[in-house]
Amino acid sequence: MLTRFSNIILYCSTMLLIASCENSKKEVDDWTKPVVMREEATDVRALLSQNGTVKAKLTAPLMYRVFGDTVYTHFPQTMHCDFYDDSAQVETWLDSRQGKYFENLNKVYLWDSVLVINRAGDTLKCKDLWWDQGTKLFYTEKAAIYHGLHKQINGTIGLTATQDLSSITFHHPTGTLEVSENGFPK
Template sequence: MINIFSKYFKKAAALSAGCFFMYSCENSMQEVRNLGIHKPGKEVAENVQSYMSQDGKIKAKLTAPLMYRTQSDTPITEFPKTLKVDFYGDSAKLESKLFAKYGRYMESEGKVLLKDSVVVFNVKGDTMLTNELWWDRNKAIFYTDKYVLIKKPMNQHFEGKDGLTADQSFKSWTLLNSSGITNVPDSSMPAN
C-alpha cells in the first residue's frame, strides 16, 4: 500500500513540477521580439571637465554640469544643461570662450551643434550672440545660417542676417547679408 501511494505521489509531484515550470517559462510574443531589439546604452556624467589636445598642446577645455553619451552606430554626446568651452592658441594662451544652454556632439562627423543663447567672446573684446551655432572641430571653424549679432568695443555692432563663418579663435569672421554701426572719429572725416 505504501509502495502504491509512494508511486502515485512521485508521479503527481513530477507532473505538478513540470506544469509549474512550463507555466512559469511562458513568454508573450512581444517579449520574445523585444529580446532581439538592441537598445543603445546611455552613459550619464555630472560636473564634466574635458580637455581636447592636439600634438601634445591643449586646444580646448569643456565644462558642463551634465552630459549624456549614447552608444549607437553614430555616438552622440549631449549637454542638456549648459556648457562652457575655453579655446587656447598654440602658445596655450586663452583665445576665446563659448557659452551655450545646449550642445550636441556628433562624434563621427566631428561637429558640435550649439543652441539657445550661444555667446562667444574673444580676447579683443568682441562678443557674438546667436541662437544656433555649429562648431566643426576638424576645420576649427564656427558657422551658422541663423541671425548673428556681433558687439565690439566702442559701441560698434554688426549683424549677420543670414549667419556667419568664423575661425575657432573668433579673431577673423565673415557675416552673411550684413549690416552694422561703427563709430568714425571726427578727425578722419574730410572737411568740405
C-alpha cells in the first residue's frame, strides 16, 4: 500500500512539474530573440576634429546609434555635412537623404539623392556614395554626374574623387568638355 501511495505521489509530482514548466512559443521567442541596442538623438549637430582642428560639421534631424554585430550610426531623415580645409573654411558640403557611419571601418555610406558641392561650385550627384574618413576619398560603383565650369561628365559605372572634388576619376565616363585650341580641356 505504501509503495502504491508513493507511486501516486511521484506520478502527480511529475505531472505537476511538467505542466508548470511549459512556456508559450511567444514567451520563449521573447526570451531568446537577438536584441539590438539602439540610442536615438534628434536635432543632431556634431563636429569632427583631428589634432584640435575642426574637419567637418554634421547636422541631421534624427540619428540612431545601433549596437549590433557591427556598430553603426544611421541618419534616416537626411543629413548635411560641411567639410573644412586647414584654414577652417568650408571647402565642400554634402547632402544626402540617408547615411550610415560604420565606426569600425571609419567609413560613411550615403544613399538616396547624394549631392556634393565644393566652393568653386563643382557639383557631384549620385544615388549612393561612400566616404572614407582615413583617405578623405569619395567613391561609388554606381552612375554619377559631375558638373563643373565648362564641363559635364556622366559616369556610368563608378568614380573615385577627393573630398574637395579637385581630382575625380570616372571608371566609365561619357560627356562633354570644352577644350582650348591646343586640344586640352580648359
